[in-house]
Amino acid sequence: xxxxxxxxxxxxxxxxxxxxxxxxxxxxxxxxxxxxxxxxxxxxxxxxxxxxxxxxxxxxxxxxxxxxxxxxxxxxxxxxxxxxxxxxxxxxxxxxxxxxxxxxxxxxxxxxxxxxxxxxxxxxxxxxxxxxxxxxxxxxxxxxxxxxxxxxxxxxxxxxxxxxxxxxxxxxxxxxxxxxxxxxxxxxxxxxxxxxxxxxxxxxxxxxxxxxxxxxxxxxxxxxxxxxxxxxxxxxxxxxxxxxxxxxxxxxxxxxxxxx
Numbered sequence: 001x002x003x004x005x006x007x008x009x010x011x012x013x014x015x016x017x018x019x020x021x022x023x024x025x026x027x028x029x030x031x032x033x034x035x036x037x038x039x040x041x042x043x044x045x046x047x048x049x050x051x052x053x054x055x056x057x058x059x060x061x062x063x064x065x066x067x068x069x070x071x072x073x074x075x076x077x078x079x080x081x082x083x084x085x086x087x088x089x090x091x092x093x094x095x096x097x098x099x100x101x102x103x104x105x106x107x108x109x110x111x112x113x114x115x116x117x118x119x120x121x122x123x124x125x126x127x128x129x130x131x132x133x134x135x136x137x138x139x140x141x142x143x144x145x146x147x148x149x150x151x152x153x154x155x156x157x158x159x160x161x162x163x164x165x166x167x168x169x170x171x172x173x174x175x176x177x178x179x180x181x182x183x184x185x186x187x188x189x190x191x192x193x194x195x196x197x198x199x200x201x202x203x204x205x206x207x208x209x210x211x212x213x214x215x216x217x218x219x220x221x222x223x224x225x226x227x228x229x230x231x232x233x234x235x236x237x238x239x240x241x242x243x244x245x246x247x248x249x250x251x252x253x254x255x256x257x258x259x260x
Contacts, residue, residue, distance in 0.1 A: 002119045003030045005048040007039040007065065008081070009058050013104065019107035027115065034063035043073050049122075050115050054081040055089065055103070063096045070097030077118050081111075094185065 004027060008014040014032055021027045030046045033039035036057050043051060051069055055062040066078045079100045080093040093101040099118045102111060 001028050002026055002050060002115060003028050003046070003048045004043060004115065005029075005031045005039065005046060005051045005076075007033045007036070007051060007057070007062070008054040009034045009056075010054070013054075014229055017108075017111070021112065024112055027112070036060035036062070036068075039065055040068055040072075043069055043076055047073065048076055049119055051076050051078045052111075052115075053080055055080050055093070066093070066098050067096040077122050079114060079118055090130065093127075201220055 004021060004028060006014050006017055008017070011034065014034070018029050018032070022029055030048050031042045033042050036053075037060060038044075039051065039053065042048075053062045053066055053069075057065060062080055066080060069076055069078055077099040078097070079102060080090045080098045081104045082093070082101060083104055085103050091103040099122070100114050102114050
């Protein structure tokens with residue numbers, strides 16, 4: 001972990017740098033100072049790895065502060081932040097012992113790379129450097145893991161939402177099933193009396209059908225008897241006609257016999 005002290009009399013710039021640097025896993029802001037005297041006091045107490053110092057400071061300028069830090073705290077490396085890219089500023093910074101010079105207008109990424117470069121050059125072969133490099137190498141993997149965790153959370157939230165919808169839908173289906181079952185019970189209650197009436201009616205119809213069959217048989221017998229009776233009457237009529245004719249003939253013969 002690279003421990004950093006921010007020294008700048010402009011609070012806005014100092015806060016901006018702090019926000020940018022704290023997003024990196026291998027960088028830690030251990031303190032802030034808005035003038036050189038406080039910067040020297042905090043360097044003595046905190047012993048940071050890197051001091052980011054603005055070249056333009058009140059009371060004591062950044063170059064003087066850098067010179068004192070380099071003389072009294074050689075383990076703390078200094079990066080001077082200047083407002084210009086002029087070579088004279090860079091030379092002045094190097095002459096007082098600064099390890100690097102970079103413009104305040106540089107992007108946060110460039111300042112971060114410069115901090116790591118200065119730290120790496122001053123800790124070649126040290127366990128702290130190896131650990132820092134390992135952290136930097138693991139940083140993309142960490143972002144991938146964070147992205148995966150975020151996606152997992154999103155999928156889990158979607159699953160919970162889907163599960164809630166399924167439970168709600170299942171509840172509706174259960175209520176509908178209960179209503180349909182109740183309707184079936186009501187329908188059965190209404191139909192059972194009708195079925196009983198239908199059974200009774202069917203039984204009565206069977207009884208009537210038997211009676212009708214019996215009456216039909218009886219009628220057929222009577223019709224057969226009437227048919228036979230009609231035949232007898234016809235025979236009797238023929239017999240009576242024949243007898244009458246014979247009687248008339250006999251009468252005529254008798255009369256004729258009497259006359260002659």
